[in-house]
Amino acid sequence: MPHHDLVIIGSGSGNSLLTPELEGLDVALVEKGTFGGTCLNVGCIPTKMFVLPADRVVEAEDAARLGVTFAPPTVDWPAIRDRVFGRIDPISRGGEEYRRSQDAVTLYRTRARFTGPRTLVLDTGEELTTERVVVASGSRAVGLAVDGLTDVDPDRGVHTSDTVMRMDELPARMVVVGGGFVACEMAHVFSALGVHVTQVQRSGRLLMAEELEVSQRYTDIARERYDLRLSTRVTAAEHGHGTWRLAVEGPDGEDHLETETVLLAVGRRPNTDLLDVVAGGLDTHPDGRLVVDAQQRTSVPGVWALGDISSVHQLKHVANGEARTVAHNLAVDLGRIPGPPLEDDGRPVPHAVFGHPQVASFGPTAAQLRSDGTEFVSYTQQVGDVAYGWALEDTTGLLTIHAAPDGRLLAAHALGPQASSIIQPLIQAASFGQHAHDVCRGQYWIHPALAEVVENALLGLPLGR
Template sequence: MRTFDLIIIGSGSGNSILNEDYEGLDVAIVDGGTFGGTCLNVGCIPTKMYAYPATLARHTADADRLGVRAEVQDVRWREMRDRIFGRIDAISQGGLEYRRTLPQVTVYQEHVRFVRPRVLRTASGEEITAPRIVVASGSRPVRPNVPGIDLPQVHTSDTVMRIDELPRRVVVVGGGYIGAEFAHVFSSLGSRVTQVNRSQRLLRYHDPEIAERFAREASRQWKLETGWTLTAIEEWAGDECAAMVTFRDPEDPELTLRLPADVVLVATGRQPNTDVLDARAGGLDVREDGLLAVDEYQRALSDGAPAEGVWALGDISSPYQLKHVANAEARTVQHNLLNPGDLRATDHRFVPSAVFTSPQIASVGMTQDEAEQWAVEHGTEITVKVQDYGATAYGWAMEDHTGLCKLIAEKGTGRLLGAHLVGEEASLLIQPLVQAMSFGLDAHTMARGQYWIHPALSEVVENALLGLEVPEHSPLARQELVGGR
């Protein structure tokens, strides 16, 4: 059995832990997938590299109401694909080669499993151990157990971006953020898209008002079917399609929906890789949702207590499944590994997220329902303001009838509890609100304590802040003045 000073399982955010402070350690990096992890290879980055040209194409459909006639004349899918992965594959390969050149780093390009606490066995049979292990082996797409799920026409987000041609018909199964983004990409580039969801509501973790506005706009761009459960996928011969996808009504099993498709994208969620890692054999606690249990310092737990020398970060232990969260957790682990007497916790209070669909969506903090429940529990009141993009000067310029900014605050203090946007550049407009929440800036101070560029689209945020029923002189602001939070 080979002993290292440190073993890192996963080459995504876990790979970023190694800096000059680790140069004296004998380190193993173990990853049976593509080097660089989900975000680089099959997640955030390539999907947005598709979403951007798709958004450009979508804008041509909206130009006519502004007095501009525009159209998409040609979509060169292979050129787009090769541009994207020509860049990404080179970065992945370069990262792998760099790690291989370091004398103190050993790279295992194979899957690994725990066989007992702090002992791992690679797929080739070698056992390795270390006093410190970082588990950062991510998650994978969920594939429903239905007939035909393994047909070549069926894809997940891991594979669909590398197909050879833009499909004529796409059936997207799932109503979450992955389904929303790919429905936008394929429909905007010219495919006939049908998105099918098991429940009646899309984007169920978002504020209902945002989800409703998105569903309204999405139904104008591609076909939406809700309340259907996937039951089978069949290979189909003929010119009409390559596959036939069958759904059933969960309330009435006799009622079916059959849809032709050239590509079926299964976007029904992701699951942490704790099972393939056999985390329980390593003495580690696994939550009911499959996540590896960790404390605020990113220490993996065993029987509810920190497991000696084992740390975890990213999708395998975090419910957020967001790269910026994994990176923050990696910085926590990076410090804590070398400073056991000065542990730092990861700040998960105000985690923003965005969906790069059409229209774009962004959120941080509580939904209105969550805030109302919080207010009851804490004996306080909330205030809510919904501001339409179209009520601002730049919204007039865009002739916008879609976008809105919804803010939720504590009425007595002006403390922002949640922010939710749907519309153009929502992922950018939300950032000052994340900053305000993170640094304890109340709504009125946020609105009046700085200039807002006129007539920029950011005025929708300013106006939403001003529309909240909050005091002009917040107790939060007074706390800041005396040096407290």
């Protein structure tokens, strides 16, 4: 029965745990899937690399408003796909080869499950014992509770984000089921590349977790680009002769959609069930996530967790931050560095949706602030009302800021060009407790750059000073 000083389950952000402070430990790294985890292989990075050519197509179509027209684009799907994975796959292989080359690291390319506290059995039948475990095995896309669509089946055209980007060719038609960030990004990509996209969303808007006006505007823009069915659900599915016939039920009653490809983007579940965490004594939330404290410790001494397996935020930048916390706390626990251990400091957690236009946000919505009884003031700046917005002829972009009456920034919600970058000064200001007026008046803002959207939104906040 092999014994290791440390077992890490998952090669995504868990792979970054082995800092110099942990040098000399006998480490086991367990990974059944593609080395490098979700973000590198099927998540953040490849999806955004697909978004870029899609953006180029939409921008070319939109250029007529600026007096420039282009011929319809020629889309070379294999070239687009191979550019993405021709870059990503070598990184995955290289990371695995590097870990295999380290004498102190044993790489197990299989699945592990708990049989007791800090005791694991591999699919190979081999048992591992260890002093410390870090669970970083992430989450997985789920299917739809409709016969035929419960599991991914690429051979019959049923995909999740794990498989859809590696299709051999673009289908003529695609039904995207879901209305969250994965569904919206993929609907943008494939509609821009020439696929007839129908997006089916059971709620009345897309991106329901966003600020109301952001969600509404994004929904209106999407409706102009492709077939959008809101307040609609798939009730049945039949497959024959290479075509899916989906029964849907919406505000106008029952209907049918025919398509070659179905993309299921209806959520993800943490992989705790695959690990049999109950046998390991680990507590879970009702949704399956591992319970962790502010130091990323689980309910079992010597066991930590990070990333999608435990975090309410399914975000790579959060998982990376938690990995830094765990690496530090492991070193403290081992006596390699002095304490105290690191804890979650409650800093704002931002996110972005790389549809077209982009969406970016941190902090609560106005509805959430009102529900919590939080006193706040707000201001919304339209992108089209600043000088660079004139150049863009932008008609839909906006930035809304919520602040406490004392000037502390509580939240920001953006829709528009490069929203994921434009919002960063506000994330910084909120993270370091800067007053809104200090941020907008304490520095020069390049004129007429798009960042003036941020300056003007801050200036517009009704704050006494």
